[in-house]
Amino acid sequence: MTFDRAFLSTWHTILTSKTLLSTMLLAVVLYAFYYPAPYSHEAPRKLPVVVVDQDDSALSRTIILDLDATRAISVASVVRNLATARADMREGKADGVILISDGLERQLRAGTPGSGIAVWVNATYLLRASTIGEAVTAVIQNIARTRLLPGGQISRGGPPVTVVKEPLFNRTGGYKGYVFPSVAVIIIQQTLLFGAATFMGNRRRTGAWQMGAAEFAGTLAAFSSVGVVGCYFLFGLIFWVQGVPVDGNILGMIVVVPIFAVAVAALGLLVGSAFDRGERATYILGPTSVPFFFLTGATYPLDQMPRFLSAFSHLIPSTSGVHTFVPLNQMRATLGDVTLPLLMLVVLAIGYSALACLRIVTFALWSASTAAADA
Structure with a gap:
């Protein structure tokens, strides 16, 4: 079979097979809208917390009101007993406990140590825990700066130090903007991987899995074109529709x-x-x-993983894909900035193509010649 006939025949098989069509094309469209949907708010909102107010002062009441006014926290209840609050958290009624200790206002105004604010969070949910901690920190800093004393200064202290956090690339600091660009690479890889493997498995079942060189090249080109269409669909249209932060290097992506x-x-x-x-x-x-998603390094640095896992991860195209596409899509990186992962992708493309050709084409020729010799 010639290259062009194999290319068109493979596309025809994909479009007429319910399994391949749903796996390789429809699934990409579904995941493009399904996966980002739960993260439309970008960050957790109104997480329930229990406040233990042992100080019972004007300052502590101001802290409670300000906490409840934040987008991140909802004060579910205010109690005086720490054990009761921690029991509520263990029972799942709250995601955190905030303790305002006795004498907080008096000691802050006097500038003496000994009192403070403690926070307990359910660390099983890391994102919720960090959100509560950041909200409490922001409220306390704001009160210390603007309300504790006239002029915004704490007794015996100088002007408060202002720390300004300016997130780069993911400007909203949202979860969707952080995780979806990496997940999009996994979506493309897995749907294409499943489809190509299913196609070959079906051909093995019928005994027609061995190909000539031209037919193999046409088949590989057809499946590759499916992946190209999926990438441009996600990285272009869907990122824009979903509001994913994009500052892309278009030519690099091409x-x-x-x-x-x-x-x-x-x-x-x-x-x-x-x-x-x-x-x-x-x-x-x-x-x-x-x-495969965890091995991309999107959730935990690759260089902090055991060496054998880090080495194995580079055999998976999505690992180098994430480290190439995310900088090109979100950080306006140049091809020079992503040289190492790009070279790894080139090596994988050449290596896996050669191995597949050896398995499907060369082995087929060897089997045919052996069968002819035996006959």
């Missing part, structure tokens, strides 16, 4: 996207050639999505 798509498509064809039927691709590859 260069890198096909390389990433070839690497994933070739890996899918290679892995799929080991399955005796298409359904096994979903069963076996399905559980890999979450581990």
Whole structure:
């Protein structure tokens, strides 16, 4: 089969197969709207907390009112007993406990140590915990600066130090703007990987998985083009629709996207050639999505992981993909800024294409020649 016939035949198979169509095209559209939906508020809002007010002063009441007025915190109740508050948190009635200790206002005005504010949070939910801590810090700093004493100064202290945080790239500091650009790379990889592997598994079941060089090249090009379309759809239209912060290097994206798509498509064809039927691709590859996301380094630095995990992660196209696409999309990086992950993508694209060709084409020729010799 010629290159162009293989290319068109593969696209025809994708568009006429319910499994491939839903896995490779419709799933990308679904995830593009489904995944960001829970994070439309960008940051947690009105997290319930219990305040233990042991000071019972004008200052403590001001602190409570200001806490409840923030976007992040909702004061569920005010109690005098710390044990009661911590019991409420253990029972899931609150995400945190804020203790305003006895004598806080008096000691702050006198400038003596011994009293303060303590915060307990449910660290099982890291984002909630950090949000509560940041809200409490902001309220206390604001009160110390503007309300504690005329002129905004604490007794025996100089002018308060003002710390201004200016987030770069993800200007809202929101969760969607942080996580979705990385997840988008996983979405493209996994849908393309599943589809290519399912395609090859189905061909193995029918005994037609071995190809000539031109047919293999056309098939690889067809699946790669699906990945290219998915990348441009997510990185272009969907990022704009979802309000994801974008400051992109468009020309850089045009260069890198096909390389990433070839690497994933070739890996899918290679892995799929080991399955005796298409359904096994979903069963076996399905559980890999979450581990692959964690191995991108988006949630925890790669250099802090065990070395064998860090080394293994670079065999997955999404790892280099995230470290290439996120800077190009969100940070206006140049190709020179992403040289190392880009070179890794090139190596993966060439390596997986060569291995897939060796498995599907060269092995097929060897099998055919062996069968002819035996005959």
